[in-house]
Amino acid sequence: MAATARLRITCPDRPGIVSAVTTFLYTHGANIIDLDQHSTDPEGGTFFLRLEFYTPYMDVSRSALEAAFGEVVGNRFAMDWRLSYSDEPKRTAILVSRHDHCLMELLWRYTRQELPCELTMVLGNHEEPREAVERFGVPYHCVPVGDGGMAEAEARMTELLGPDVDLLILARYMRVVSAEFLAPYDTRVINIHHSFLPAFVGADPYRQAHEKGVKLIGATAHYVTAELDAGPIIEQDTARVTHRHSVADLKAMGSELERTVLARAVTWHLQDRVIVFGNKTVVFR
Amino acid sequence: MAATARLRITCPDRPGIVSAVTTFLYTHGANIIDLDQHSTDPEGGTFFLRLEFYTPYMDVSRSALEAAFGEVVGNRFAMDWRLSYSDEPKRTAILVSRHDHCLMELLWRYTRQELPCELTMVLGNHEEPREAVERFGVPYHCVPVGDGGMAEAEARMTELLGPDVDLLILARYMRVVSAEFLAPYDTRVINIHHSFLPAFVGADPYRQAHEKGVKLIGATAHYVTAELDAGPIIEQDTARVTHRHSVADLKAMGSELERTVLARAVTWHLQDRVIVFGNKTVVFR
Amino acid sequence: MAATARLRITCPDRPGIVSAVTTFLYTHGANIIDLDQHSTDPEGGTFFLRLEFYTPYMDVSRSALEAAFGEVVGNRFAMDWRLSYSDEPKRTAILVSRHDHCLMELLWRYTRQELPCELTMVLGNHEEPREAVERFGVPYHCVPVGDGGMAEAEARMTELLGPDVDLLILARYMRVVSAEFLAPYDTRVINIHHSFLPAFVGADPYRQAHEKGVKLIGATAHYVTAELDAGPIIEQDTARVTHRHSVADLKAMGSELERTVLARAVTWHLQDRVIVFGNKTVVFR
Amino acid sequence: MAATARLRITCPDRPGIVSAVTTFLYTHGANIIDLDQHSTDPEGGTFFLRLEFYTPYMDVSRSALEAAFGEVVGNRFAMDWRLSYSDEPKRTAILVSRHDHCLMELLWRYTRQELPCELTMVLGNHEEPREAVERFGVPYHCVPVGDGGMAEAEARMTELLGPDVDLLILARYMRVVSAEFLAPYDTRVINIHHSFLPAFVGADPYRQAHEKGVKLIGATAHYVTAELDAGPIIEQDTARVTHRHSVADLKAMGSELERTVLARAVTWHLQDRVIVFGNKTVVFR
Structure with a gap:
């Protein structure tokens, strides 16, 4: 399979955008294989575009293309x-605590080449997940939250993660992380929350x-x-429950929802299908 | 189709309940055709039972059976x-305002004999629904909220409804009704709310x-x-939406959800499938 | 709301299509508000495009635009x-027999302006639906299948329909119509089938x-x-059933599926979202 | 958690069954915690009952209870x-070929104690799954289909399985097994088929x-x-697809359906929730 490039654009909507973008790419030998767009308003809204194109026949280098496109x-x-x-x-790195169903689902899909990323490490605050993670050939680091508190643990995790992180996944990491810890990763941290x-x-x-007695x-x-x-919400799903289900049942059923929903959101992020806009997302899929 | 009776029971759980109930009915010629039960706890919980049985072969009158069962x-x-x-x-009576999709769905199903009730009237605070309702052969009364405010309107509706109401359905009635108005109907008022x-x-x-940018x-x-x-929630459902859907789209899609969810809840209530327990429901279906 | 035009294209895939189309429209003042595309293969496949654009600012007439685009x-x-x-x-015309749930759903949505079409008539082989249809202000013609058989009935329907039919909907019309009858309407006849x-x-x-004991x-x-x-299939949906459901229950539950699925398919057709390709459809929604 | 017993009954429907069963159990100190029933017809049908009860307070041994109940x-x-x-x-034993997603889901749930069984072995016709299976502490036997053909392979599997098999799961085992091989296991072999x-x-x-271009x-x-x-079908589910999905996409999406649907069916079987009746199933859940 040839390499593809994904171009994501957010800009004020006005006539001529698609024409300009596609003509630019065409003249440089970039063959478009997917294109999706959205505008928040028929007139005067914000415009979003996602384009995927083949790079093999391009007449310029990637950096040259980027420079020219910008200009x-x-x-x-x-x-x-x-x-x-x-x-x-x-x-990509994953943070986890004791509940490992989301972690296992991600590792599993990674092994099957369904998650297009480089999984650099899993960080946890317990030793339990180590064996399962290492079996998949992925490094595991345990950073317990000790006497030094969360600040110390965050400092250690920042050090382990290093400067080069494209995506951080909170796969049922049960500690609240600080704004300072998150700051370097901007909109590149995905969490799974176990409710609608x-x-x-x-x-x-x-x-x-x-x-509350909800039915879903x-x-x-x-x-x-x-x-x-x-x-910003990337993906959600629901499952039907009845009066027969105990809290334990809800947890078991919910854990299936969680692993599916998180896996979908991570996959779409890795395929550059998500654009954040204010506190919402545009997901081109 | 022969008449059936539905027996609904809530009581402290303890051994022997099902045996006692079914043996009592069997000895009086009441042939059980459906039985469902639930207990909130394996031991020491609250027990719920719904039984449906044929009445034709009963050896006593309904009132005699009821008296004997109680004793x-x-x-x-x-x-x-x-x-x-x-x-x-x-x-059964229905309250409605201008949005008539839930009302129409109920009238439609009523005409098809899918709602086992006697629809006595529709009350609204606008004239618009009159023609459509009267076409179905159901009386329509318009009780606008005028200078006398909601109190006056409620007094008029109470008068129109009369003393003999088994179920009141708020089918997108857009006014907040008072606790005083509701009091006589206890847990026999069903509302449809247009959110999860x-x-x-x-x-x-x-x-x-x-x-919020939710995906459902x-x-x-x-x-x-x-x-x-x-x-207490009787029924809920969700539908998938994307960034493409405007508020108007959500309203249109939501109106389909609303009419389905309300019709299900009303049907189950009319079939005596719902037992209220604290702020939750047990729905035997 | 300003008028929009919808352009649907099927052609051999090759570089430059989107650029050529969007540049042509841009230079004629046609403001694109929606664009969706699909290719059956990354290279050498068939390419499908649906474009929606505003017409008010166009610098040419519709016929001139069409002529120029073709050339x-x-x-x-x-x-x-x-x-x-x-x-x-x-x-648009609708054919119906005795089961009128699909017909009623379409009439209802038509009244709410959710079906963007001109409903010219309903044709049936029974008298029952007449009153309900005429209430909606739509002409009803009863064409019973008599001694002359289906051939005679089809001849009469062809006459009533006239030459100017953009869409024919079989809303649970329970007679098999002949290929001769269908021929003039090509891929503009939609049927609802009550199974997956x-x-x-x-x-x-x-x-x-x-x-068969299926669970859906x-x-x-x-x-x-x-x-x-x-x-070619336009839309499908399923609902969960259990051993408790009789054939009559399946019919009742199925009738809800049928009316929803048919209404969706008809709406997408009327919005020019469907492209037929061989025995399959591309639905841009 | 105390041990429970599950009683499953199929018999001609007639008055007094529930009364007789529940009174028998009550008088022997068997505390009912779940009861579900179904009749194929209001009168003269076949009756199905599933009862779950606590055994600790029973006044007789299991074998004595069984003997007395029968009589x-x-x-x-x-x-x-x-x-x-x-x-x-x-x-329980599992048969598998190269596609291991269903196998892995079952092993995973088994490890989490969500599959109430004793997993005795996994049999495959390839070596690939061995490592993953043995990691879970479950024996793996490879029985390739060689020159001796399927008959020889089946003989070897029968020998490995031994006489004491309560459930055999075909988790994407890609060979057709013979009626002779299956005979000893009667309705205790579950297969996952990758279609509706x-x-x-x-x-x-x-x-x-x-x-075919289906949409699900x-x-x-x-x-x-x-x-x-x-x-007899135990469980089915569907997922929505579009023209964008290739055969490979369908396989990937389908594999999620397969593992969920198989895991549900196996769980219900292990909880004695399924009664086979002719070519259909009653699933009490």
Whole structure:
């Protein structure tokens, strides 16, 4: 399979954008294989575009293409744009606590080459997941939260992660991480929340759901922001429950939802299908 | 089709309940055709039972059966129990405002004999629905909210409804009704809320959902209690949405969810499948 | 809301198509508001494009635009292309028998302006639906299948329909129509089949489903071709059933699936979102 | 958690069954915690009952209870009945070929104690799965199909399985096994078929689905009978697909359906929730 490039654009909507972008690419031998667009308003809205194209027949280098695109097209339309390449997989790390069902699902899909990334490490605050992670050939580092508190643990994790992180996944990491820790990763931290947000924010959502007597439970994958459980939602799903289900049943059923929803959100992020806009996402899939 | 009786029981769980109930019915010629039960705990919980049986071969009258059951079985197990009969359809009224999609769905199903009730009237605060309702042969009364305010309107509706109401359906009635108005109907008022409660309580939930950027919208049918949007949930469902959907789209998609979810909840109530327990429901279906 | 045009294209895939199309439209003042594309293969496949654009600022008439597009773009890429306009609603007729749930759903949505078409008439082989149809202000013609057989009935329907039919909907029309009758309408006849095709082709699919003991039932909306129940599928959906459901229950549950699935398929057709390709469809939604 | 017993009954429907069964159990100190029933007809049908009860307070041994039940109740109502105990987990074996996603899901759930059985071995016709299976502490035997053909392989598997097999799972075992091989296991062999049966029987169902252009794909777990792909269905599910999905995409999406659907069917079987009746199943869940 030949390498592809993904171009994501956000800019004020006005006539001529698609024509300008596609003509630029065509004249440089970039063969478009997928194109999706969205505008928040028929007139005067914000415009979003995702383009995927083959790179083999391009008449210029990647850096030359990027420089030319910025000058010729990007500046003209005041675009916020980004190019990514399928043969430069994102460096990805996972944070986990004791519940390992989401972690296992990700490792499993990674092994099957369904997650197009380079999984650099798994960080946990317990020793339990080590054996399972190392079996998959992925390094595991245990950073317990000790007397030094969360600040010390975060410092250690920052050090282990290093400067080169494209995606950080909170796969049921049960500690609240600080805004300082998150800052370097911007909108590149994905969390799985075990409820249909914005219902049941906070602790123990399955217990809340059970007490409320809802007839559906849910899970939500979202980008992490400073405000807890309130970042841009990438994907959600629900499953039907009845009065027969105990809190334990909800947890078991919910864990299936969680691993599916998180895996989908991570995959779409890695395929550059998600554009964050304010506190919402555009997901081109 | 022969008439059936539905027996609903709530009582403290202890050994021997099913044996006592079914043996009592068997000895009186009541042939059980459906039985469902639930206990909140393996030991020491609350026990719920729903039984449906044929009445034709019973050796006693309904009133005699009820008296005997109360004495012989009900008192022994400290049961809260109720008997209803399929040939005594519930007297049902609908309240509506301008959005008539839920109303139309109910009228439609009523005409097809899918709603086992006697639809006595539709009450609205606008004239618009009159023609459509009267076409179905159902009386329509318009009770606008005028200078006398909601209190006056409620007094007029109470008068129109009369003393004999088994079920009141708020089919997108857009006014908040008072606890005083609701009091006589206890847990026999069903409302459809246009969100996946407890998310997006209050006004304009589709706008809230759009602003939050959720990937699923929902609808919730629940019994009405004094606290707005917080009564026992009977049924919920969700539908998938994307960034492409405007608030108007969410309303259109949501209206399909609303009519389906409300129709299901109303049908189950009319079939005596719902038992309210605290702020939750047991739905035997 | 301003009028929009929808351009649908099928052609051999090769570089430069999107650039050529969008540049042509841009230079004529046609503001693109939606664009979706698909290729059956990364290289050497068939290419499909759907474009929606505003017409108010166009610098030429519709006929001039069409002529120029054909010459400048269409011929160059060997395109099969078609332009439709939102202010030229499709002339649509419905065929029905005794089961009127699909018919009623369509009439209802039509009244709410959710079906962007001009509903010219309903044709049936029974008198029952007349009153309900005429209430909606739509003409009803009863064409019973008498001694002259189906051939005579088809001749009469062809006469009533006239030459100007953009879409014919078989909304549970229970007679098999001949290839001769269908011929003038090509891929503009939509049927609703009450099963998850290709399972349970032929008569009485709910009985077949019940006998097979499937755990899901379905409905399928498809274009009608000479081979019964085998035309290109536009939309399908399923609902969960259990051993408790009788054939009658399956029919009742299925009728909800049928009306939803048919309404979706018809809406997408009317919005020019469907492209037929061989025996399959591309649905841009 | 105390041990429970599950009683499953099939018999001609007539008055007094539930009363007789529950009174028998009550008088022997067997505390019912779950009861579900179904009758194929209001009168004169076949009756199915599943009862779960606690055994600790029983006044007789299991064998004494069984003997007494058969004499006092079973014979009286001409019952086909069976008692199973949660503390006598079913001896289960898995057959697999190269596609290991279903196998892995089952092993994973087994490790989490979500599959209440004793997993005795995995049999495969390739060496690939060995390492993964042995990591879970489960024996793996490779029985390739060699010059001796399937007959020889089946003989070897029969020998390895031994006489004591309660459940055999075909988790994408890609060879057709003979009626002779299956005979000893009766309705205790579960297969996962990668389509929504009865659609797309036979080889390569995802390719068939792609060629047909269906809008939903499915998976079916069923008991294996002599007729290929036609045994009693236990569980099915579907997922939405579009024209964008290649055959490879359908396989990837389908593999998620397959593992979920198979895991559900196996769990219900292990919990004695399934009763086979003719070519259909009653699933009490």
